[in-house]
Amino acid sequence: MAETNTASLTRGTSGSLRYAAGTVTALGVGVLLVSLLAFAGAVPTGTVAGVPLLDSLAVVLGVGALGMIGVGAASGAGLLDTTPDHTAGTSLAAVFGVVGFVAGGLVAAQTLGLATLWPVGGLAGAALGVGLALVPREDVALAATGGGFALVASLVVLTGVIDSGWSWQPNGLSVVFSADTTVPLLFGVAGLLLAWVGAQAIAGFGTQGKARGASLLVSANAAGMIALLVVLVSFIAVRGWGPMTEGVRYGLFWEPFTWFQVPIWDQWVIVNAPIVWLYWPFTMEGVAITNAVNGVAPAIVGTVWLVIGAVTFAVPLGVGTAVFLTEYAEQGRLTALVEVATNGLWSTPSVVYGLFGLAFLVPRIGNQSTLLSGMIVLGFMLLPLVVITSREALLNVPDEYRDASAALGVSRWETIKTIVLPAAMPGVITGTILGVGRIAGETAPILLVLTGEPFPAEGPDLVNLSAGFTSSFPFVEVSAINPDALLQSATALPYQLFATITAGVGDLSDGFRWGTALVLLLVVMSFYAVGIASRIYFRRKLDA
Amino acid sequence: MSTGTGLAGRIGGFADMGHVGGLVVLVLLATAVTFFLAPGLVVYPLAAVVVSVAYGWVTDEATTARTLALAATVVTVLVLGLIMIYLVARSLPAFRAMGLDILTKTDGTLWESSEAIYSLVPMLWGTLITTLIAAAIAAPLGVAGAVFISEMAPDWARSVLKPAVEALAGIPSIVYGFIGFTVLNQFMMDEFALPDFGSLFVVGVVIGAMALPTVVSVAEDAITSVPGPMKDGSLALGATGWQTTTDVTVPAAFSGISAAVLLGVGRAVGETMAATVILANVIELPDPLYDVFGNTITLTSLIASQYGIASGLQMSALFAAGVVLFVTVLGLSLGSQYIERRMQRKLGGSE
Numbered sequence: 001m002a003e004t005n006t007a008s009l010t011r012g013t014s015g016s017l018r019y020a021a022g023t024v025t026a027l028g029v030g031v032l033l034v035s036l037l038a039f040a041g042a043v044p045t046g047t048v049a050g051v052p053l054l055d056s057l058a059v060v061l062g063v064g065a066l067g068m069i070g071v072g073a074a075s076g077a078g079l080l081d082t083t084p085d086h087t088a089g090t091s092l093a094a095v096f097g098v099v100g101f102v103a104g105g106l107v108a109a110q111t112l113g114l115a116t117l118w119p120v121g122g123l124a125g126a127a128l129g130v131g132l133a134l135v136p137r138e139d140v141a142l143a144a145t146g147g148g149f150a151l152v153a154s155l156v157v158l159t160g161v162i163d164s165g166w167s168w169q170p171n172g173l174s175v176v177f178s179a180d181t182t183v184p185l186l187f188g189v190a191g192l193l194l195a196w197v198g199a200q201a202i203a204g205f206g207t208q209g210k211a212r213g214a215s216l217l218v219s220a221n222a223a224g225m226i227a228l229l230v231v232l233v234s235f236i237a238v239r240g241w242g243p244m245t246e247g248v249r250y251g252l253f254w255e256p257f258t259w260f261q262v263p264i265w266d267q268w269v270i271v272n273a274p275i276v277w278l279y280w281p282f283t284m285e286g287v288a289i290t291n292a293v294n295g296v297a298p299a300i301v302g303t304v305w306l307v308i309g310a311v312t313f314a315v316p317l318g319v320g321t322a323v324f325l326t327e328y329a330e331q332g333r334l335t336a337l338v339e340v341a342t343n344g345l346w347s348t349p350s351v352v353y354g355l356f357g358l359a360f361l362v363p364r365i366g367n368q369s370t371l372l373s374g375m376i377v378l379g380f381m382l383l384p385l386v387v388i389t390s391r392e393a394l395l396n397v398p399d400e401y402r403d404a405s406a407a408l409g410v411s412r413w414e415t416i417k418t419i420v421l422p423a424a425m426p427g428v429i430t431g432t433i434l435g436v437g438r439i440a441g442e443t444a445p446i447l448l449v450l451t452g453e454p455f456p457a458e459g460p461d462l463v464n465l466s467a468g469f470t471s472s473f474p475f476v477e478v479s480a481i482n483p484d485a486l487l488q489s490a491t492a493l494p495y496q497l498f499a500t501i502t503a504g505v506g507d508l509s510d511g512f513r514w515g516t517a518l519v520l521l522l523v524v525m526s527f528y529a530v531g532i533a534s535r536i537y538f539r540r541k542l543d544a
Numbered sequence: 545m546s547t548g549t550g551l552a553g554r555i556g557g558f559a560d561m562g563h564v565g566g567l568v569v570l571v572l573l574a575t576a577v578t579f580f581l582a583p584g585l586v587v588y589p590l591a592a593v594v595v596s597v598a599y600g601w602v603t604d605e606a607t608t609a610r611t612l613a614l615a616a617t618v619v620t621v622l623v624l625g626l627i628m629i630y631l632v633a634r635s636l637p638a639f640r641a642m643g644l645d646i647l648t649k650t651d652g653t654l655w656e657s658s659e660a661i662y663s664l665v666p667m668l669w670g671t672l673i674t675t676l677i678a679a680a681i682a683a684p685l686g687v688a689g690a691v692f693i694s695e696m697a698p699d700w701a702r703s704v705l706k707p708a709v710e711a712l713a714g715i716p717s718i719v720y721g722f723i724g725f726t727v728l729n730q731f732m733m734d735e736f737a738l739p740d741f742g743s744l745f746v747v748g749v750v751i752g753a754m755a756l757p758t759v760v761s762v763a764e765d766a767i768t769s770v771p772g773p774m775k776d777g778s779l780a781l782g783a784t785g786w787q788t789t790t791d792v793t794v795p796a797a798f799s800g801i802s803a804a805v806l807l808g809v810g811r812a813v814g815e816t817m818a819a820t821v822i823l824a825n826v827i828e829l830p831d832p833l834y835d836v837f838g839n840t841i842t843l844t845s846l847i848a849s850q851y852g853i854a855s856g857l858q859m860s861a862l863f864a865a866g867v868v869l870f871v872t873v874l875g876l877s878l879g880s881q882y883i884e885r886r887m888q889r890k891l892g893g894s895e
Binding site for chain 2: 041053105132151172173174175176177178180208209210211214215217218219221222224225226230232233235236272307316318319320321323324325327328329337338341342343344345346347348349351352353354355356358359364365383384387403405411412413414415416436437438440441442444445447494498499501513516517520521524525527529532536
């Protein structure tokens with residue numbers, strides 16, 4: 001078998017080994033993926049071309065297992081150019097100790113019917129797993145454990161120990177495992193383990209093998225995270241797109257754009273211009289019986305005002321704190337205390353902010369749920385994020401800037417204003433945008449202090465240019481703002497989504513829920529997209 | 545240019561604040577006091593703040609700016625203090641009425657407002673179970689993800705994965721909850737024959753997925769902060785990249801990684817909306833206790849599901865749940881900060 005092996009001196013793995021072990025790995029990964037899909041119900045577990053899907057999976061898994069055992073045996077007999085360690089190491093033993101414990105326990109409880117003695121079976125299984133992993137040389141151990149487990153899993157299905165009518169309810173748990181879910185789970189685990197040991201075999205076992213196996217697992221984990229994100233977003237997008245875009249009408253028209261009366265001529269002049277006309281009911285309407293399509297416009301308006309309010313509240317405070325900590329205060333106990341407090345605020349659960357708003361703000365502001373309370377509570381939540389990111393940005397401004405400015409005789413405040421803050425601005429802006437993305441999706445705090453009617457027809461009417469000086473609650477001095485709206489309850493996107501869940505179905509269609517979820521996700525994700533993109537942009541600019 | 549010593553000097557030089565700073569401080573204090581005592585009148589001191597800041601800005605810009613920065617710092621610390629004070633104050637009636645029973649009563653009636661019995665034990669148990677499941681998911685996968693990003697990933701993978709993790713952290717909790725409510729709950733009932741809608745297991749899995757990005761990004765920071773020469777030394781001795789990771793980098797970053805896990809656990813403990821909408825929020829212990837597929841309630845979902853109907857002592861009991869949550873999470877946060885600080889010192893304080 002040791003054919004034309006002119007490979008490098010450092011790691012000589014023969015072509016046939018690479019080929020065989022690579023096939024084993026590919027089979028393992030394939031079984032893992034198909035099993036996951038079958039578990040999630042994305043692939044029907046019925047018959048494909050006359051053979052039940054799970055049976056064909058079992059055959060594939062069995063072939064892979066036999067291949068792995070073959071590779072291990074050949075390597076153990078010295079037929080392959082591998083560099084196995086004396087023992088497979090504790091990580092393999094730990095993994096198969098657990099696998100063996102579960103398998104042994106199940107066999108004892110299920111097949112042998114030992115109701116209370118299942119831990120004995122579990123321990124026996126664990127001992128077997130650990131023994132197989134630790135006693136033989138590494139190549140044999142890997143084949144015996146990974147390949148062996150996959151082979152057993154495949155045989156359990158092929159021989160009908162677990163057939164389609166199989167089910168099992170563990171003692172005391174209110175869950176029933178049926179064949180349709182258990183077999184994909186079992187095959188998924190077996191496929192993953194097979195791929196892991198197969199990957200180690202590709203690199204000829206030993207330290208290189210361990211590195212290859214670990215890299216497979218860790219990359220699979222990372223791919224899983226990406227998959228989670230993609231699945232979540234696309235799942236909501238697919239279901240929410242239809243309802244969200246229902247009834248959208250748009251067009252480009254040549255219409256009167258503006259018109260005015262010429263004073264002396266006494267004639268009307270009408271200027272025509274192309275006008276894009278868009279009617280998007282889901283984002284432009286509220287919920288009302290008269291609506292053809294119910295929408296979330298009030299919630300969008302509410303979220304926008306909440307974000308604006310929270311930013312006006314938190315950004316000056318946060319940046320001020322960061323400036324004080326970085327530029328004025330001596331680094332010592334006090335700055336440490338503030339930092340601890342900031343981090344504490346960062347990790348404080350959102351619902352606790354809600355309770356705090358309920359106890360502190362609501363009695364002081366209108367004694368009911370108000371938009372203003374919601375703004376301030378979200379501002380409190382945003383505050384630590386702004387402080388942390390601003391402080392980081394300020395610390396990243398090189399001291400040379402400050403020294404150079406001071407050497408020119410510029411005062412400290414002038415230095416901060418004209419040198420330090422502009423240099424730190426990108427970081428502050430990016431951090432704030434990301435923080436806003438987080439608070440825009442928060443439900444728990446506003447649940448307690450902001451919300452009233454869950455599905456209003458209209459959003460908070462905060463901009464009221466005709467309003468003059470009001471005396472009802474003299475809190476807002478800007479006459480362009482309608483202060484009454486600040487003191488009324490409002491709704492917001494995350495709350496509206498929550499309300500669609502708790503309200504029961506009734507007059508709200510399922511599509512309305514998914515549409516709301518999609519709009520919320522789009523709003524939040526666009527904040528994140530802008531934040532991340534601006535950070536990348538500023539980094540590039542700095543590096544260039 | 546503060547050269548003062550003692551406390552005043554340390555917090556940035558009250559000594560040379562001058563009359564402008566004094567004025568601004570005075571007006572701000574007046575505003576705060578007004579907001580506490582007579583919130584309806586707060587607009588007048590607020591107007592005074594605007595006027596005095598404008599005046600200060602014109603006459604002595606530097607001092608005014610410094611005073612405002614100091615005031616912002618005080619407010620930031622004050623927020624935490626106020627949260628503590630108000631939570632504790634509002635929860636005192638419940639603690640007084642129930643005594644230690646509020647944390648330990650496990651038999652008989654656990655939650656009955658007509659009898660004024662409030663025991664937080666089912667919620668504590670629910671939070672404990674969901675957090676354990678979440679940690680079992682988020683800790684290993686999160687650390688593995690951090691290792692991949694910082695040690696193994698090629699550049700293109702890193703540039704995809706880092707924003708993806710950040711975006712994952714940005715998905716609102718109510719969206720996770722919504723998915724859990726509409727999809728996972730149904731799935732568990734159909735495929736695993738769960739008797740009712742919602743289970744601790746689903747909540748744990750969902751919360752684990754939500755805590756994952758926190759663990760990844762904090763652990764990644766910790767791993768990246770291990771000095772390059774340490775790794776280079778190991779590689780120069782002929783160790784593979786993976787050996788270096790497991791034997792040098794991860795042990796060196798161990799405290800930072802555990803801080804990351806603690807922060808992730810803190811996120812899981814405080815997660816509200818997913819638990820609220822997925823669970824049925826029945827206030828009883830699962831039977832038997834280890835039935836992770838059973839239905840109960842968590843500290844967070846108690847507050848979110850009962851705030852609307854609660855008043856009086858029951859409201860106070862909700863605040864008691866808030867106190868327990870706050871103390872737990874603050875403890876986790878302090879612990880992780882302590883660990884992180886120790887690590888920075890150990891690695892030569894590379895800031």
